[in-house]
Amino acid sequence: MELRSLIRLVPDFPKPGILFRDMTPLLQDPTGFRVAIEQLAAGTTGMGSLDYIVGIESRGFILGAALAQHLGLGFVPVRKPGKLPPPVLSQRYSLEYGEDELQLRAHALRPGERVLIVDDLIATGGTAAATAELVAQTGAEVGGFAFLIELAFLPGCKALPAGIPTHVLMVEE
Ligand code: PRP
Numbered sequence: 001m002e003l004r005s006l007i008r009l010v011p012d013f014p015k016p017g018i019l020f021r022d023m024t025p026l027l028q029d030p031t032g033f034r035v036a037i038e039q040l041a042a043g044t045t046g047m048g049s050l051d052y053i054v055g056i057e058s059r060g061f062i063l064g065a066a067l068a069q070h071l072g073l074g075f076v077p078v079r080k081p082g083k084l085p086p087p088v089l090s091q092r093y094s095l096e097y098g099e100d101e102l103q104l105r106a107h108a109l110r111p112g113e114r115v116l117i118v119d120d121l122i123a124t125g126g127t128a129a130a131t132a133e134l135v136a137q138t139g140a141e142v143g144g145f146a147f148l149i150e151l152a153f154l155p156g157c158k159a160l161p162a163g164i165p166t167h168v169l170m171v172e173e
């Protein structure tokens with residue numbers, strides 16, 4: 001199954017010069033969605049034992065929740081500001097097209113627990129790196145990262161903490 005054919009390329013969205021990768025056709029295709037989750041799950045072998053999937057709002061919720069169910073793990077959301085009730089931990093970050101902040105429920109993770117951070121796409125890597133910082137604030141450990149798409153012409157995975165396994169299904173040159 002060629003997952004790439006299920007990603008729609010949209011020029012100049014949400015801003016001029018951005019080639020947006022729209023994963024909604026993949027989600028709409030039951031086989032494509034299933035294969036993507038199976039391939040993301042296969043990438044976790046070698047990451048050691050994992051306690052939770054941490055999914056990043058909002059597209060990371062869709063993939064992360066499905067992957068958590070597939071792996072029999074719980075799901076922990078990392079959200080845009082003002083969405084989670086207090087107490088929360090916060091971290092600011094830069095986007096390919098803007099700046100934002102992410103939050104994690106303060107007591108969602110405990111020291112020593114191991115998580116897999118999941119998102120649909122890694123561009124500058126700012127979002128995933130900020131999520132790793134949030135996990136680190138709790139004393140939990142990032143056991144791995146998983147993405148559907150990496151934009152290899154941006155810093156992406158190089159912006160992530162060194163030495164942590166990263167699994168990507170589609171690398172866009
Ligand atoms: C997109 C994407 C990643 C992030 C990647 O999310 O889903 O989370 O950008 O960019 P980066 O690697 O440069 O940080 P966006 O903030 O657009 O939110 P959305 O998922 O709610 O659309």
Ligand code: ADE
Binds near residue numbers: 021121
């Ligand atoms: N998030 C950051 N850059 C993106 C892109 N080019 N397509 C889809 N989501 C993105």
